[in-house]
Amino acid sequence: MKVVSSIIQMRKITRTLAADRKKIGLVPTMGFLHEGHLSLIRRAVRFSDIVIVSIFVNPAQFAPDEDFEAYPRDEKNDINKIKSTGGDIVFIPKVSDIYPDNFQTYVDVEIIAKSLEGKSRPLHFRGVTTIVAKLFNITRPDIAVFGLKDYQQAIVIRQMTRDLGLPIKIIIAPTVREKDGLAMSSRNCYFNPEQRKEAVCLYESLRIAKRAVKDEKIIDSAVLKGRMIKLIQSICPTAEIDYIAFTDFESIIPVKKVNKNTICSLAVKIHGVRLIDNMKMTGRGQLL
Ligand code: PAF
DSSP, X not given: OEEEOOHHHHHHHHHHHHHTTOOEEEEEEOSSOOHHHHHHHHHHHHHOSEEEEEEOOOGGGSOTXXXXXTSOOOHHHHHHHHHHHTOOEEEOOOHHHHSOTTOOOOOOOOGGGSSTHHHHSTTHHHHHHHHHHHHHHHHOOXXXXXXXXXXXXHHHHHHHHHHTTOOOEEEEEOOOBOTTSOBOOGGGGGOOHHHHHHXXXXXXXXXXXXXXXXXXXXXXXXXXXXXXXXXXXXXXXXXXXXXXXEEETTTOOBOSBOOTTEEEEEEEEETTEEEEEEEESSSSSSOO
């Protein structure tokens, strides 16, 4: 397995791979890899000949009051994990190469990037789409894999890919959860054991909403949201709910009545750590 940090070298490698008709898969990450990331790598291995995993904590997607500096990093461990999961190349560019002096061009998806996460974190998706567009440009993948946990991010990236006419298939892979249901996230490491127990309230609230749809045939989003808030507060009384939203999976337009395309997503601050999660409200999967 190769570890590459130079953009020029990365481009050379991918050009050669493309000339050899190799199918390139890209898994963009910010490092501090957990089982969720590894499942994305495994998926990329399944669908491509060569898998590139990028590690780049992207300053452009963090607001000044967010955790860019504190964001957990462990490159050595990440490289080992990528190797043992079947990755072929780890790309770790430098911030100063990605954003050289006088950098002033951003990729900005409009409508679907402005609600939910985009509303709470106004420049977040602009940062995400800019770095992902740059990574796509440098590595020229045939496929790229993103996690459903960051569902809006995946939809926004897919939109960008379509709008810019990039010949890349975007694969969205299922959320990987801890035993108790908490969605895996690099930020889970911020919790002490007591706080960590309370963090399960996100998953539990999604689960009771889905159960209410299935068993009680409740489809009114406001009613479901009320139940979710109650449950979150009963598990974590200090939780700060940023949003709980029932939207159409593709368009991210809010829905009053749950239907087969509805996803519920939420962002909640648990003891100062902002977590997000989501669940399709009908159909199979994501119910432990
Ligand atoms: O999901 C993430 O880890 C990041 O937002 C991504 C896609 C790697 C872009 O920095």
